Amino acid sequence: MSEFHQQPNVFVNHVTIKVQELKRSITFYKNIVGFQVLEQSETIAVLTSNGTTPLLTLEKRGEVVPKQPRTTGLYHFAILLPNRKELGKFINHLTEQRFQITGAANHEISEALYFNDPDGNGIEVYCDTPPSSWRWQNGLIHATNSQLDFESIAADANGELWEGLPPQTLMGHIHLHVSDIKRAEQFYHQGLGLDVVIRMDDHALFFSTGGYHHHIGVNIWNGTGAPQPQKNSVGLQNFTINFPNEKAKQTIVQNLQSLQYSVSQINGNYVTNDPSGNEIILAVGK
Template identity: 40%
Template structure:
């Protein structure tokens, strides 16, 4: 039997953003999620929880802000390990006086906002997997009102003092020129399964998750690879326990670079994809 392109336990690692105002964006994410600085250097900082990088910010003060219809990041989705942690974070976010949207997606409860440079953010918690509804390989999702009070009450009034150790980037959602073309690329290149469709959108995952990658063309339909760089999304890292099947799968393909412990390539809209072997 041919092994899968990537192991079913593969997941999103970290997201890299290009920032016009690095100190401001750094402070925003540190305060929003109570992340820890894991690595700092001239013109960049990596934040996360101990042992797990989640977000790298790179200074790009000379780049323009992306136009609304430009392909790139729709949101980075930070997954809280429990509903209680999400409730504690919600209380923390309310005290920061942030404008927050929400959505009950049946598989999860989510809250949405933008960072100071317009990059989308989702903070969410999953419902138990045994409550998800699957039919013919497709998971049922929707966007309904969230009972925010119930989520807040799940936090039992406890403070959100620091990012929980189990915080991860649960998924990344991208704006693309064609959701169908993008879904084919991520399925054929990285072995993701298409697990849900909406008008102008597709959702893909490994291992029966509701989605590790979201793709939509709602604002960017028909757009190709941008001709010039801008701030916002630079790239996404995925992690996997075994790179060998992917290395064999991509052997000889143009644009693929092998760094030993990682492979890099670009999607059709120029987003850098790094697939790294888990340490």
């Protein structure tokens, strides 16, 4: 497991998204992305990479309308593979499937592919570069958007066949559309206690704990003041932030409440919303 996705760090470990056709989405996430189905009903499918740990939940409750443009919510969730070889195997799999991606980049801190699910929910699949190679200055990490070397990564697969997501796969991070970058910084930095590790001028921020390049990203690329989507729109339902213990979680609950953010208890979990309406479950890891 990534050192940045275990105690004592605070990180995103589960995402729930809304989809229009559950059966179609399950087929996509199994055959293209490589998840296994851990649990399934008429309204939800819980997906895993190792057969026991939920990483992604697909939800279709009632009538779900298509993804609404220029709103707050999910930009992408990011699936972290354990190494470059697995990313190479995934690239070879997508090539065999003739699946069209929407983007790719060498960020220096990571190598990443970008694409959408059948409903337009954004997905990143990536592997980290060695943390010893990351460049830090004044508490901020240097990241780039260079061209991805597909051939080199694919060659690292060493001819091994893709067999789905490896068991060590994690929910690496989540990236959100927000309506106000300053309010987002207050919420995620002062409220949730995450460190600001990347600043992209005045339009995007990235937060983490434990020296990771980011556990959460936010941007205003849908416009300052972007509205929230309809409750039944395709997109983000919620995501879960994992705390190392109950004391750490309670401290954050108190921080949020002192900043006048609402925190409620639903089904035994603490739930809050960022200033742009993105719903967050605050949980303690098992």
